[in-house]
Amino acid sequence: MVIAAALAAACTTTASDSSAAAGTTDPIQQVDRAAMSQDEKTAVEATDTYWRRHFAEQFERPYTSPRVAGGYLGTDGPRCAGQPPVPFNAFYCPAGDFLAWDENLMASGYQQIGDAWVYLIIAHEWGHAIQARLDRALVSVAAELQADCLAGAALQGAAQDGSITVEPGDSEELARTLAAVADDYPWTTESDHGNAEQRISAFDTGARGGPTACV
Numbered sequence: 001m002v003i004a005a006a007l008a009a010a011c012t013t014t015a016s017d018s019s020a021a022a023g024t025t026d027p028i029q030q031v032d033r034a035a036m037s038q039d040e041k042t043a044v045e046a047t048d049t050y051w052r053r054h055f056a057e058q059f060e061r062p063y064t065s066p067r068v069a070g071g072y073l074g075t076d077g078p079r080c081a082g083q084p085p086v087p088f089n090a091f092y093c094p095a096g097d098f099l100a101w102d103e104n105l106m107a108s109g110y111q112q113i114g115d116a117w118v119y120l121i122i123a124h125e126w127g128h129a130i131q132a133r134l135d136r137a138l139v140s141v142a143a144e145l146q147a148d149c150l151a152g153a154a155l156q157g158a159a160q161d162g163s164i165t166v167e168p169g170d171s172e173e174l175a176r177t178l179a180a181v182a183d184d185y186p187w188t189t190e191s192d193h194g195n196a197e198q199r200i201s202a203f204d205t206g207a208r209g210g211p212t213a214c215v
């Protein structure tokens with residue numbers, strides 16, 4: 001999938017591996033939408049709760065929740081700094097301090113990989129909101145890998161806090177999700193997401209070491 005340069009500074013979680021998107025133009029029609037919406041809701045609540053509980057103690061700054069503009073379809077979503085949303089994408093908009101995602105992106109991964117996809121996409125975009133709340137000196141030039149690391153910290157921390165329950169197969173689903181949204185080449189420049197090994201490694205660093213391991 002092609003990433004819009006306009007949003008590159010914010011985020012672009014885009015399935016560069018077209019296998020996650022292949023086969024249909026309308027994946028939303030092939031999932032249990034109620035179940036997926038419930039997972040989205042749980043992922044939002046668990047991620048927000050984790051950072052509400054732990055951000056201040058970790059970084060000695062106050063935490064405010066970003067707004068969740070939620071799911072859109074195609075281009076029918078919130079604009080960020082005047083730019084329309086990109087179909088089949090998820091992003092954090094710094095100008096509006098909100099997260100949004102295309103439900104078709106969620107649905108394709110939900111169907112082909114599993115519910116961990118939804119948790120990872122939301123926790124990753126939330127990671128960009130966390131970066132926006134950090135001292136700039138703590139924001140890595142490898143911003144996408146740092147967002148993966150912060151996602152690992154939040155999801156593992158939420159599991160430890162009891163906000164979410166880890167099911168058998170979740171860690172494999174998370175690894176498959178990271179592989180599906182990875183670049184085919186290693187990280188070299190700011191806009192890169194990193195290859196599959198780098199994304200999985202970044203997520204694990206956060207899951208094992210917590211938020212401070214990510215900065």
Ligand SMILES: [Zn+2]
Pocket residue numbers: 010011012013124125128144147
């Ligand atoms: Zn990102």
